[in-house]
Amino acid sequence: MRKIILASASPRRRELLKILIGDNFEIKTSDYKEDNSLALLPKDLVLFHSLEKGKDVAKKLSEGIIISADTIVAFENDVLGKPETVENAKEMLNKINGQWVEIITGLAVIDLASKKEFQHLEVAKVKIKQMSEQEIDNYIKTGEPLDKAGAFAVQGKGAVLIEKTDGDFYSVVGLPLFKLNELLTQVGINIFDYK
Numbered sequence: 001m002r003k004i005i006l007a008s009a010s011p012r013r014r015e016l017l018k019i020l021i022g023d024n025f026e027i028k029t030s031d032y033k034e035d036n037s038l039a040l041l042p043k044d045l046v047l048f049h050s051l052e053k054g055k056d057v058a059k060k061l062s063e064g065i066i067i068s069a070d071t072i073v074a075f076e077n078d079v080l081g082k083p084e085t086v087e088n089a090k091e092m093l094n095k096i097n098g099q100w101v102e103i104i105t106g107l108a109v110i111d112l113a114s115k116k117e118f119q120h121l122e123v124a125k126v127k128i129k130q131m132s133e134q135e136i137d138n139y140i141k142t143g144e145p146l147d148k149a150g151a152f153a154v155q156g157k158g159a160v161l162i163e164k165t166d167g168d169f170y171s172v173v174g175l176p177l178f179k180l181n182e183l184l185t186q187v188g189i190n191i192f193d194y195k
Helices: 011-021 042-058 086-096 133-141 157-161 169-173 177-186
Strands: 004-006 065-075 078-080 100-111 116-128 162-166
Touching: 004 011, 011 169, 011 177, 042 065, 042 078, 042 100, 042 116, 078 086, 086 133, 100 169, 100 177, 116 169, 116 177, 133 157, 157 162, 169 177
Parallel strands: 004 065
Antiparallel strands: 065 078, 065 100, 100 116, 116 162
16 A cells, blocks of 8 residues: 555545555655735636645655645635634634635645646535524633634534525535545555555
């Protein structure tokens, strides 16, 4: 079995990759710093970030398959990053209140043996329920919105804010498993060989 490296410190991505290949991977976090202020459309931004994260980890290794990803929340082509203050979180939640937002994930797989890079872009949409001011305040009090892009967490208490989803659920969480399997197949990895 070839060595697989996840270039991410995200516990959610780790759990999702386990679904496909169990514990048969290493984690090497990238030192690449995402800059969401780059003059790129959100879709181009996540593709750029996901590949740069993988390339950063690739510089430190001589073999293996590197998987890297980047997920952003976008509303009307604006990237909604992590709010820095309670006021930012409230402003962001009011902005997306009752609206559809895009969860955009860029996925990259780098095969160090062949030096080939594969990428995929996945866009899912989530409908944020219409929230009262009290609901927004109560959610902010949990502290969860302060370190989550878009000021909500699909896999946390923020799940109760999601009225509907349209697209790949795993992509919304941060790692589109269907497409990841397709990219791994392109580099000769059969996930069913991994226990």
